[in-house]
Amino acid sequence: MQPDDTPELRALYEGFEAMHLMPLWTQLGDLMPRHPKPKAVPHVWKWADLLPLAQTSGDLVPVGRGGERRAIGLANPGLGGHAYVSPTLWAAIQYLGPRETAPEHRHAQNAFRFVVEGEGVWTVVNGDPVRMSRGDLLLTPGWHFHGHHNDTDKPMAWIDGLDIPFAQQNDVGFFEFGSDRVTDYATPRFSRGERLWCHPGLRPLSGLRDTVASPIGAYRWEHTDRALTEQLLLEEEGQPATVEQGHAAIRYVNPTTGGDVMSTIRCEFHRLRAGTDTPPRRDVGSTVFQVFDGKGAAVIGGVTHKLDIGDIFVIPSWIPWSLQAETQFDLFRFSDAPIMERLNFMRSHVEMAET
Amino acid sequence: MQPDDTPELRALYEGFEAMHLMPLWTQLGDLMPRHPKPKAVPHVWKWADLLPLAQTSGDLVPVGRGGERRAIGLANPGLGGHAYVSPTLWAAIQYLGPRETAPEHRHAQNAFRFVVEGEGVWTVVNGDPVRMSRGDLLLTPGWHFHGHHNDTDKPMAWIDGLDIPFAQQNDVGFFEFGSDRVTDYATPRFSRGERLWCHPGLRPLSGLRDTVASPIGAYRWEHTDRALTEQLLLEEEGQPATVEQGHAAIRYVNPTTGGDVMSTIRCEFHRLRAGTDTPPRRDVGSTVFQVFDGKGAAVIGGVTHKLDIGDIFVIPSWIPWSLQAETQFDLFRFSDAPIMERLNFMRSHVEMAET
């Protein structure tokens, strides 16, 4: 239902252009689609590809002030050459060689690291050295100074997640350099934040003010693993504990509120029993998974992707997806769900099982 | 601090590209600037330019199903040909000819209208006919059906504000067609929402559940004007009432919470006494003003723009700005501040007056 192409209309449209105006009626479907039509596409990055490239970077690219981090961003093929895994999220593999230090800085962007393998690096967050080990989730919330150092003779790689694209798109980013070296080279087993906060259901009286981001710097694998194990055991005992049959899951939370660890990023860990297929679902917002253990597949937008340990995949907004566990299947997950929920844009649709 | 350009490095970078990867170290400054560096630029659209183009559109472009609205979007010159007034916000002039109807639809995007001149149109929101008159703010929150009809023999123009760019960028949009005609052609002076909710400090017992968006469909000019008048009178009486000397302002709020009218858009009205200059300030997030009455200027990023009634201007994130009132100066304002605040990205900086 567009107007006839007349000289008058052309003159009108030229007037629009001269005045920095654009009509709605010529572009309504693009601007306001019937449902989300993301430019981002589903994609899988294989750990077997990522790790060698990171290792080669370790050989060729120094880490230090200026470049700041030896991090390699996953660039969604649909997002036109930006290092964005989705419109809101950044995901990267970061690599630190033996005895290397990545200097301290801070930024408004929220960040976390998740360790799929290896150990030996400490991240120093606002002066608190935090050990990084397999299965751990480490937080560096917005405007916290942080740097990393490798205390060993072996390199280490992990993934970083941030809200860089969201911050970039919405012009909210601030950045500041800190110390060229990390401010504390101690290598304690537990960070001060953990020692103060990681006691279930107990809150220090010195920490009664709620915080925007979680005061826990490290969520340890041993706790995550035990929580998931208990859920599956409880399910076997006939107790309500899992999200759905064969599907255990935890959300990492801020103990001062019970809510998400950071304002823009949700972090979760999912465990499927061998043989479990999750029902197909769609959600508003984008999500990224990394396989932590086991073998299985993800069906995303109707396409089945076989998955191995370390593989990372992204599901853009409103694309249907499900998981299939060949063995017990462990996956770390992060998403922009806090943005969607806080702004009341969240919608989800879960398909009923055929019976 | 970039690595040397060697064949090995080139091979590495080619490997990145093949695998849909991009290094952080080559683009850090762009991805994580020291402070927000918006692509959007400050810009003023003159009402004297906008209105004639809207009138010509009224002659040449039909309004109806498909195009949906005779709305002309303000395209920020820095945003590369998108009809976005800022990365988050849409602003448009909409025009409805005598006896015309814009059909009903609904969308996840939040919308409002503000009327700088004219009358005679009713917007029908979820079946409730809402009169649109000079100085009124009218809400159509996300997923509310709405259409408009002009009950008179004169055309009418107004501005629309929405979160279309934010919804587009983050893939949260849903859209549904409704009735081709509005569902109620009645032209009551007050909408049902106003009759139920517009009694100061009184909440209907039938409406005890808090709502995501304000249940008030129309914020009338007479209330806004009176509130601002009282603030300036109280200031004259030596009472605390204004934001700063000579500067009265109200925020339109959701009476069920006292918070913003919608999840993503803040609406305010500001009145300056003649001769008042506001102190320069910067804020994270983008904001749009429309001059409602009086004469004055805006100093944005160091450039002074003279302003007349109806003129619309945008201030991108972290650009310094101030207002200067030649006469009593009335301005409607909307912004994405609820997004920034809910996600904890808000920062503001107000310059101290020189003494």
Next chain:
Amino acid sequence: MQPDDTPELRALYEGFEAMHLMPLWTQLGDLMPRHPKPKAVPHVWKWADLLPLAQTSGDLVPVGRGGERRAIGLANPGLGGHAYVSPTLWAAIQYLGPRETAPEHRHAQNAFRFVVEGEGVWTVVNGDPVRMSRGDLLLTPGWHFHGHHNDTDKPMAWIDGLDIPFAQQNDVGFFEFGSDRVTDYATPRFSRGERLWCHPGLRPLSGLRDTVASPIGAYRWEHTDRALTEQLLLEEEGQPATVEQGHAAIRYVNPTTGGDVMSTIRCEFHRLRAGTDTPPRRDVGSTVFQVFDGKGAAVIGGVTHKLDIGDIFVIPSWIPWSLQAETQFDLFRFSDAPIMERLNFMRSHVEMAET
């Protein structure tokens, strides 16, 4: 199921007494009844009785520093000689003669006044003179200085509501004398709080911090009356607006939150169409009504009480009650519901209509 009365048992019980101990097993039913068994009883105080006694007090009892107020408390017959209308609430008739002043003081207890007839008194709350007229609700939240003065040659009476019994029982009360005279004898039509806050849906930018109690000092009858009138008109038009058929009601709220006007006291106004009977209901907590206009009855605990203008009645916790409107029937109501809700003790039971 009590133990046998043996010498050993008596010795045990004497041991308890000596050590300030008491067994649970001898008193369980009293301490933990099957449902609330209030000592307070339903009771009606007739305005025709109250007003003459208040007037005689005006003749015999001075008002001034020390006694502070010429207020006569309604003493629930079940509460053993305390001036408590219920275990949580205080209700009194207060009387101020021509040109009299009740001196300023402040206390932790929350207070309001409601005016069933008369005019001419201003209450000065934290220095802000607030006119008191028929149908108005006036707030003096905890720790606000307040005094009253009668600007006319006629006496005036009204009711006070406070949380004195709750404060007394739980040892939370503080009290401080202020000025012996009120600090401002001006008699403006509208208080400063109203001028700043009583614009529907509009919040002053100078008042963005939420307050524990409402910043509105006076809820005017004209607004209350209009809100109730509109609800009944909307009901006639077939629109959802009333609580139930023929029953309009508003809650007075804090505009900064949409919640109750004060932390411990809920205030509402109810209007029944002539002929309306409300369904019997029970609620945890106690509530007090004053008839403002019209004729009707209250059925409380199975007993029907005929009611005239000004009559005050109390309904203790979990006692069934309903209202019957002979004419259009207007009632002001206050209760301790915020206490019950904030502490998660609230329960309600509404009987279904017989069909």
Next chain:
Amino acid sequence: MQPDDTPELRALYEGFEAMHLMPLWTQLGDLMPRHPKPKAVPHVWKWADLLPLAQTSGDLVPVGRGGERRAIGLANPGLGGHAYVSPTLWAAIQYLGPRETAPEHRHAQNAFRFVVEGEGVWTVVNGDPVRMSRGDLLLTPGWHFHGHHNDTDKPMAWIDGLDIPFAQQNDVGFFEFGSDRVTDYATPRFSRGERLWCHPGLRPLSGLRDTVASPIGAYRWEHTDRALTEQLLLEEEGQPATVEQGHAAIRYVNPTTGGDVMSTIRCEFHRLRAGTDTPPRRDVGSTVFQVFDGKGAAVIGGVTHKLDIGDIFVIPSWIPWSLQAETQFDLFRFSDAPIMERLNFMRSHVEMAET
């Protein structure tokens, strides 16, 4: 400033009495004191007195349906023969003989148990068997069914804390009998609630809805002890971790909100280094301590009370108090602070150290 005692005044006062009215001016100071003047008094109950009486009760008093619990309430000497430790709180020693069962019931009142010595009893809360061991805090929030059984050949005693006086005074109590025997005689080391919820910073996806009371049924001593130990170690390392020098403390919280475990009762555990004296303070509301370990004293209202393990003491509202640690000194604490805070009555005053 009372009126002259005249025949007219006597007639007026007789009129008041006949009409169930009482003047404010004769009782203002009692009703509205300058600061809280609690009837409750500070008092210490010695464990050496309590335990033998409980043991004798075990010999003489059966436990079963009707009496429900072999619990002996601490009756504040100032509260006139009520088994109330304060106007809001109930504290009791409960005793269960070998192989005994206390039958299941539920009530609106919130309850917890704290174990100062012994083991062998399981409390079954909504069907979930919860082990009770030394140093553990066990919750039975309002309207949860619960019963206890002793699985051993030794008796066990512990303390109960409830909000019985508050519920009684405000008429909010409901009570319902459940199973005469507990519904599950299993004796697992960890309850299902713990297995699901006691993983620091991890929330089960099956438990995303916030709960009024904590879903954790048992807060184990090993966690409490470790948290306090870490606080003191961090303090030694020069890190902020304790409330004040030498004073470590945790609050037991609801992991779904980070707030108090139940709506009316706050539970905390405090540990003082040997030699630590806390600064004198006053708080609105009443609090109860039980010495868990070590030796020390409490100075309450100017009187010093020497304390041994198991001793229980109460501090009424606004009475000054401080603690003195002779050895490392461990104390469990509960209070009505959530009531005071939720209703905005909380005030505290801490005396500055003399220098």
